[in-house]
Amino acid sequence: MKSYVRVERVDTSSKEEVLDVTNLVEKAINKSGVKEGVAIVFLKHTTAALCINEAERGLMDDILKTFSTLVKENKYKHDEVDRNATSHLRSILILPSLVLPVSGGSLQLGTWQRILMIEFDGPRRRELYVQVIGE
Numbered sequence: 586m587k588s589y590v591r592v593e594r595v596d597t598s599s600k601e602e603v604l605d606v607t608n609l610v611e612k613a614i615n616k617s618g619v620k621e622g623v624a625i626v627f628l629k630h631t632t633a634a635l636c637i638n639e640a641e642r643g644l645m646d647d648i649l650k651t652f653s654t655l656v657k658e659n660k661y662k663h664d665e666v667d668r669n670a671t672s673h674l675r676s677i678l679i680l681p682s683l684v685l686p687v688s689g690g691s692l693q694l695g696t697w698q699r700i701l702m703i704e705f706d707g708p709r710r711r712e713l714y715v716q717v718i719g720e
Contacts (some may be wrong), residue, residue: 586675589717597633597707601652603645605715606635606713607700610685613691613715620690622719627682632672632706634679640699648703652678672706679703687719 591613595606610626628635638644652675659661683700686693694700702713 591715593713597704601649602704604702605640606702616689617717619717619719622687624685624699625716627714629712633704634676635683636679636701637698639697674678675705
């Protein structure tokens with residue numbers, strides 16, 4: 586059993602944005618030497634999250650619009666501490682981590698599937714932790 590860890594830094598440039606981080610995960614898998622196993626992808630933050638979806642520009646804009654509809658700007662108690670309660674509340678609607686299959690030394694995603702990182706409190710430098718485990 587092999588285990589390989591890679592931490593990638595992802596710089597965001599906007600308050601809210603969706604970034605395709607699939608290539609960063611694929612890079613870790615390639616360097617790991619793992620042919621069969623899993624990739625655990627974890628975002629070490631509470632105001633950003635990960636999901637699997639298409640990386641089509643219009644859809645990425647729609648994702649942000651949907652979150653702004655689901656969790657509206659408001660006066661939240663946490664804003665008294667850090668003024669980013671909306672970002673925290675939006676990020677809890679999806680997960681900070683994914684577990685993805687690796688087979689034949691490659692990430693196993695569907696035709697249009699990509700790993701998307703959703704920033705809710707940027708711009709910031711984020712850490713994407715990738716652990717690849719397998720044979």
